[in-house]
Amino acid sequence: MKQKRPERRQGQAVVRGRLAPSTTHDQRLLDRQGPADWVHMDPWRVLRIQAEFVEGFGQLAELPRAVTVFGSARTREDSPDYGMGRELGRALARAGYAVITGGGPGIMEAANRGASDVDGAVSVGLGIELPFEQKMNDYVDLGIEFRYFFVRKTMFVKYSCGFIALPGGFGTLDELFEALTLVQTQKVTSFPVVLMGSEFWGGMLDWIKNALLGTGKIAEQDLDLITVTDDVDEAVRIIADADLARSKQLQEEREAAAAQLAEPQ
Template structure:
């Protein structure tokens, strides 16, 4: 440790910056591995009975009263009542709160996978089951493992990170097919066009990869896609 070393600001920084002289080392590698294993064990235990889960991603900055918040709330309520699905979010404010609120209003399980951030603490008041994480990557494992479909509302880097993580896993066949639905053609249309007109056109993805994404404004279509995915992966609601 040098005189200028500082304490890491998060568990991720402590792990990923462990070789930097500017960041204090607080754990040994065996301790880090134990902590990661314990976090996964905790998450798997708390989420073990989740079936028919749908994850809704979106910005923490779009609060109550914005059109995006109200749309996410309505969508989650419909996923709860029509798809009979648990709704999973990052558990924070904004779109995440809206989706948890809609699930709560639809009397479905409302789940928040929380991340330890210096500027965002605690869960929104509509989370029924809060699962805390220190590490982004253990949290991502849990999003994927317990979800049958993914819906992305407008969001920033965090939403984009989660979106492309899932797309990469499906494209590389690390996981079986999951529907990935982008809600809001006005917001997402430019990204979808870029994927088709540049990434696909220049041969950087294979033909058909662009179809891993559905972009729509139609909540009926979103509910239909998510319901079919839940039925396919977890079984119909009325199945014994």
Template sequence: MTEPKRRRQGAVLLGGKEHAQPMADQALLEGREKNHWSQHDPWRVLRIQSEFVEGFDALNALEPAVSIFGSARTKPNDPMYKATEEIARKLVDKGFAVITGGGPGIMEAGNKGAYEADGCSVGLGIELPHEQGMNDYITIGVNFRYFFARKMMFLKYSQGFITMPGGFGTLDELFEALTLIQTGKVTHFPMVLFGRDHWAGLLDWVRGSIAEGGYISHEDLDLITVTDDVDEAIEAMGEPGQFGTV
């Protein structure tokens, strides 16, 4: 029997014909019908507001935390999955909570490592076309409709980022964080890229085409720590509470 298609829309689970409803982000960005603003968007503003309120309410008492980003496609037998578990355990041992996107792969590994170390394991989920669901290792979970509301929670409640190998979503989170650090929207904010071989090509391009082309300063590259060493990644995060959040 075919597995039914399901996805979450905030607190709501959609299946069957209801699954065909547009995602909240999709409806927001693609809505072009006549009188769209007067009939729909003001109400959407209230929904967006509720996402921020729900996130702030759930996370306001969170201890100093580090966010771990990476691919949802990484399997449990992958060395990067194991490294992420170890990183999360050591972050908890140092006094940090761990925040991930709440899904499978690297996200699951981060939550698993934190959970098994008896730490605070946070998952910030997002509405996707097919139900991804929260992994089983989360102690605080919040589902979002809108990517921008979710990104705010990562930045507001994290002291630093550790970015494992990943795809477009990982790159999006990486470069948004680097932009906010570079422009001073967030102050001292440690950023680690874990896996030298994975990130080498990207960094060669950044140093060459972007930095040599004058599009960023060479000093901007000092914002990033690149390592294969778990302990170096942990050390780069500093001490809990050492660096301010948003």
């Protein structure tokens, strides 16, 4: 049997065989070891990073209201979690939201697939260069490949009005806790974070209450940043209610600003 050639996605490019590097762009950027040529290379990396931001902003600027769904890439199609992800994608699309995922298989595919079941819905995948190949799933309408995790994370937050996390691994936990940190520190406002799957997330919530809140590492109100549910309709309702509240707040701020300008000086 012919051995499969190594393959690597690099932004919009796919390289195979001898052209496939053994490390990723993130890995090389964060590596502090090696020769001093990084002094000359890093300024050029900044331009590449800038280009990724420009590409992401340009592609996503006209996106309708959107919700990001996270979850394991290893989830099988015949699993209950996959079914829940697909149902969630449909429900979000019917509520008028675009669905954003990491663009890969598993839960990401399920949510994109559910959105694609709804006529007129928008299904988005934001992929990333990984040391193992993970192609964009077939249910993505708009797919963007990133070299750098931090650029991709910016796009998830900037163009979403909420996060919904289904059962997942390190990547899901990374995105989850980054979102919670941004909300806790008020870097983003009116940004709900919903965890779907009470049995899966229950142990982590107990640990947060006992080990973090119980020892004063977080405040009581920080627990309100997370909602756990097994109900797809409730998850969508939480997102929609927060979205409506944010819209009303913005409208009130505009009216107050207009009234202030109209007052005689």
